[in-house]
Amino acid sequence: MQKLVAENGSPLTPERAAKEEKRAAEELEKAEREAPKNKEKRERKREGRKAKRKAKGGDAEGDDSDVEISTFLHACECVSPRRERFRERDTIVFDFRPRAGFHPTTQGESIVSKLSGVIWVDPAERQVVRLEARLVEGFKIGGGLLASIKPGSAFIFEQTRMNDGVWLPRFAQVNASARVLLFAGMSINQTEEYSDYKRFSAKTGEEKLDAPKPKP
Template identity: 40%
Template sequence: RGHKGRRISKLSAKNGKPLSQNEEEEELKKVEKRINAIEKNEVEKAKKAEKEREAAQRKNAEPEPEKKQNVTIADIFRASKLANPRRERYKERDVIVFDFEPAPNYKPKKDYEKLFGKVAGAMWIDPTDKQVVRMEARLVDSYKIAGGLLASLKKGATFVMEKDYVNNEIWLPSVAEFNVSVRVLLFKGIEANQRTTYGNYKKYETSVDKDVKINVGEQKKP
């Protein structure tokens, strides 16, 4: 398994002995460098796909319908600069924690992507499964929708996402919490606080039984 289909290995011991602090820091830097390289590659692939889509639109002279805007952690990765890697224990697992902040060279192509360049915080990554298992994010600058005509989010909004390691085999969402102050149209600002918890995951196993019928024809006599 690996980050976005890419395997990332990390040395945890040498000659049967734990790594020294300097060696551990070097390994963390290697993991950070590899993750950044993968994210950079994802950005290049996205740019290439966008160019191909635009070329196809010009060729057909028909605008393609706008795809649904699904916000993912990968969007935050592309807009951020990772720093200060360190090791911690989370949910009885060894994880690597990174601080992140807006990347100075990030250039959003669409209006809603500007939000990702205004977010900072920290993320906890399982180095074995290459999963972001916890994230704390905050809005470091106000974000306006349609120039503030429709709505605007005030600086300081926070978001927390957590996952649990279910059945000791897979990370699944456990908590999602956000606190925001938003102004909609010309109305007075609204404070919104919501916490959603997930759980009681169950593992199902299915099997398919098929009845096979064999028709044996009569043997013809010579």
């Protein structure tokens, strides 16, 4: 869930901030109310994917779309390891490229197995600090019916560590050529920067009804 606190570097007006606060609180309340039902649906889908991966000889416990450091180690060849100081943190840097003969069993592995680039890893916390990646071959979503991303598309992603130890996005950049559904090709050039994170909590309460008055 996201809550807008400023726009173009300027704080929201009190009226708009109040509306945004109300919207975010209602969205959070709805998510909490529907969480059990949505969790049950996710579990059913997850079990179905596990069964399919197990039948193919893959890891039944992995999530279909998870991309972790271990995903790169399985799907790619990591070469030229070196240590670098990046944004005041010690990191280990690898160049990576698709591993020959690798057969992906999850969607996450399918994506990573088509990438080459450079990855910066924080060894103390096992977090990806920065990732520079480029598609060496096209990637199709839904067999190409939903979308098809062309080779040469490039992605950059960075995370930063908060004081409480939580890692959150800091920077993301996409330069890609794709075809979506049955439409003509399109170019995507998008940059997102994240900063000035603030803690947010919303309190919601249940409506309390007075006890019925005794009949005279």
